[in-house]
Amino acid sequence: MKNKIFLYLFLFVSLICLYLFVSSNNIVKAGSEKISKLEKQVEVLKDSVQTSTLKVLDMQYFSLENNDDALAYFDHLDLENPAGYIADKLLETNAQKGDNPLVPYEGMQNDFKINKIKVLNHKWILTDFSDGKYWGELLIRYELKDDLGVDFTLVDHLLYTRSN
Structure with a gap:
């Protein structure tokens, strides 16, 4: 067992x-x-x-932040973020009553204001503007002065047309 x-x-x-x-x-x-x-x-x-x-x-190829040669242009100005400073100065032009003075069109729905900004280098800016319904783009030349003032000059522009 x-x-x-x-x-x-x-x-x-x-x-x-x-x-x-x-x-x-x-x-x-x-x-x-x-x-x-x-x-x-x-x-x-x-x-x-x-x-x-x-x-x-x-x-990022066409960007001030990644362009050492263009950034060297701002070395003497003691700016920590040149692209941000220039974009802020450009946005200040929106504060004026009515259309932005850099936009060569009259707003159809509202006033044309600059929305997006791309600082390409030490001389040019590409922007987008809109009135809420219609939109376009601007190519702007700028000059940053030693006193940190910025002059903007419109180089070219376009307004997209809506096809309904």
Whole structure:
């Protein structure tokens, strides 16, 4: 009787070991599949990040912040953020009553005001203006003086027409 108990106990332990072996093998396979899927996703994300980085660098090409030669023009003025300072000065022209004096059109819905500003270098600015319904763009030449005054001169402009 004692031998049979040991035999049954041995068989029961063997079945448990077999079950553990098979289930751990399945767990390892599932984990390996998950890892390979995640590695593929990481590669896709790396490519996406690289593409996005190149796009951002391309968009920043015409930017005062990334143009060392243009920034050198402002070295003697002790400005921490020249592009921000110039953009603020340009936005101050919106404070005047009526249309912005740099916009050569009369507002149709409201007054034309400058919305977005891109300081390209130490001489040019590209802006967007709108009256809420109609919009356009301006190319502006500016000169930053030693007394930190800024003169703006309109170089070119366009107004988008709506086709309904």
